[in-house]
Amino acid sequence: MAKNIGEYDEMRAKLRLIELRDAGKSIIIGGSEVVVQTVKNNGVECSSLPTGTILSTMSDSQIESMAKLVGAFKSPAGSKADVYVNGLGISVKSHRGANPAFLNHTHRAGFLKVCERVGVRINKLDEIIRDYWVKRKAGIIGEDIKNSDPNSPFKNHLAYLKPIMNYFLFKGTAQKDSPHPADYILDFINPLQESSWKFSRDEYLDDNWDHIIFSVRSKGIPDSYPDGKNAIDIQPWVQVAEDKYKGSLHGRVQF
Numbered sequence: 001m002a003k004n005i006g007e008y009d010e011m012r013a014k015l016r017l018i019e020l021r022d023a024g025k026s027i028i029i030g031g032s033e034v035v036v037q038t039v040k041n042n043g044v045e046c047s048s049l050p051t052g053t054i055l056s057t058m059s060d061s062q063i064e065s066m067a068k069l070v071g072a073f074k075s076p077a078g079s080k081a082d083v084y085v086n087g088l089g090i091s092v093k094s095h096r097g098a099n100p101a102f103l104n105h106t107h108r109a110g111f112l113k114v115c116e117r118v119g120v121r122i123n124k125l126d127e128i129i130r131d132y133w134v135k136r137k138a139g140i141i142g143e144d145i146k147n148s149d150p151n152s153p154f155k156n157h158l159a160y161l162k163p164i165m166n167y168f169l170f171k172g173t174a175q176k177d178s179p180h181p182a183d184y185i186l187d188f189i190n191p192l193q194e195s196s197w198k199f200s201r202d203e204y205l206d207d208n209w210d211h212i213i214f215s216v217r218s219k220g221i222p223d224s225y226p227d228g229k230n231a232i233d234i235q236p237w238v239q240v241a242e243d244k245y246k247g248s249l250h251g252r253v254q255f
Contacts, residue, residue, distance in 0.1 A: 004097050004098045005094065005096050005097045005098075006093070006094040006096065006097020006098055006100060007097065008060045008063055008064070009092075009094035009096055009097055009188075009191040010082055010092045010094065010191075011063050011064060011066075011067040011072065011073065012055060012063055012191035012192055013083075013092050013094075013186065013188065013191040013192075013197075014039070014041065014046070014067065014072040014082070014083050014092070015049065015055055015063065015066060015067060015070070015072060016055060016191060016192050016194075017036060017039045017083065017085060018039050018046050018047075018048065018049055018070060018072065019049060019055070020036040020194075021036040021037065021038065021039050022048050022049070024036075027085075027194055027197065027199075028197075028199065029085075029088065029184060029199045030184070030199065030201065034086060036085060036086065037086050038084070038085070038086055038087065039072070039083060039084070039085055040083070040084040041071050041072050041073070041074075041075065041083055041084070042071070042074075042075070042076055043076075043084075044071055045071075046070050046071045046072045047069070047070040047071055048070070049066065049070060050069075053066070055192055056192055075180065076179070076180055078173075078178050078179060078180070079178060079179070079180035080169070080170055080171065080172065080178045080180060080181050080182040081178075081180045081181065081182040081183070082182075088183040088184060089180060089181055089182040089183045089184070090182060090183070090184050090185075090186050090199070091169070091170070091182040091184070091185045091186070092185075092186050092187075093185055093186070093187040093188075093253070094187070094188060094191060095187060095188065095189045095255040096189065099213070099252040099253060099254045099255075100252060100253055101250065101251065101252040102165065102168050102169045102251055102252065102253065103165065103168045103249060103250060103251030103252075104173070104220075104250065105217060105219040105220030105248040105249075105250050106168075106173075106174045106220060106248055106249055106250075107220050107221055107222075107230075107234045107237065107238075107247055107248045107249075108122075108126075108129075108233055108234050108235075108236055108237045108247065109174075109230035109233035109234050110173075110174025110175075110220075111125060111164070111174065111249070112233055113174055114164060114167050114168070114174055115164060117167065117177075118163045118164060118167050119163075120160070120163055120164055124157065124160050125160075125161070125164070126236055126237070128153050128154060128157060129153075129216065129236075129237045129249070131153040132145070132153040132154075132214075132216060133216070133239050135151060135153060136216075136241075137239070141153075143215050143216070143217065143241075143246075144213050144214075144215045145213065145214055145215070146210075146211070146212070146213045146254065147209050147210050147211070147212050147213075147214075148210040148211070152214070153214075154212075154214050155209075158205065158206070158209050161205075162202075162205050165205055165251065166202070166204075166205065168251070169182070169185065169204065169205075170182045170183070170185075170201075183201065184199045184200060184201050185199070185200045185201070185204050186198070186199050187200065187204075208253055211253050211254050211255060212251060212252070212253055212254075213251070213252050213253075213254050214249065214250070214251050215249070215250045215251075216237065216239075216246055216247060216248065216249055216250075217246055217248050217250055218244040218245060218246045218247075218248065219248055219250075220248030221234070221238070221245050221246070221247055221248055222234075225238070225245055226238075226245070234247060235247075237249070
């Protein structure tokens with residue numbers, strides 16, 4: 001499968017972090033200036049780039065080959081952190097790539113597990129999804145609804161949704177906690193220009209709330225539905241649309 005620009009930008013950002021480490025330079029994380037001392041991928045310190053490397057002149061294929069060479073290619077399966085800088089897990093998100101999904105087609109039974117983990121009752125989310133379906137069936141909104149739209153059922157519920165959505169951003173999935181959680185999100189316009197970098201934690205959703213698109217889709221609904229395991233927990237969010245059972249919540253950021 002062909003990679004999108006966001007995946008190549010992730011590799012570029014990792015390679016730039018290696019350059020900064022080797023030059024003894026600093027970045028701003030959590031409001032503090034921090035010298036880059038270690039850059040790890042898969043728990044292993046990344047090697048230095050070959051002498052004379054100029055990242056800005058390299059093609060996507062050359063960037064991929066370089067990332068493989070220095071050990072900065074893929075993060076471990078199930079990771080929320082794409083790279084570790086000074087021991088901090090960093091999730092990398094480019095503004096130039098495909099809209100990055102932070103919530104991947106999760107039905108209500110999955111949300112019940114997450115809400116229990118973060119100590120939030122699901123009742124209000126049930127109300128939000130009911131509002132979504134009322135507006136969707138009335139033609140007020142489509143399957144995708146962006147929070148910049150005043151009709152978004154999610155728009156006015158940031159405070160309630162933040163601990164739930166932060167779990168998906170930093171800690172894990174409906175199935176389980178990630179073995180490699182993220183401490184910060186690094187998002188940027190240019191992976192090679194630190195002036196465009198921003199490391200965010202709790203403020204990420206605040207900064208990007210109007211750019212988030214929520215959808216309720218069929219993907220993720222078990223083939224056995226409406227029978228089978230967890231059907232009773234899944235059912236409250238499910239409606240039939242386009243001849244499909246739709247009840248899985250999906251969230252992505254559109255820059």
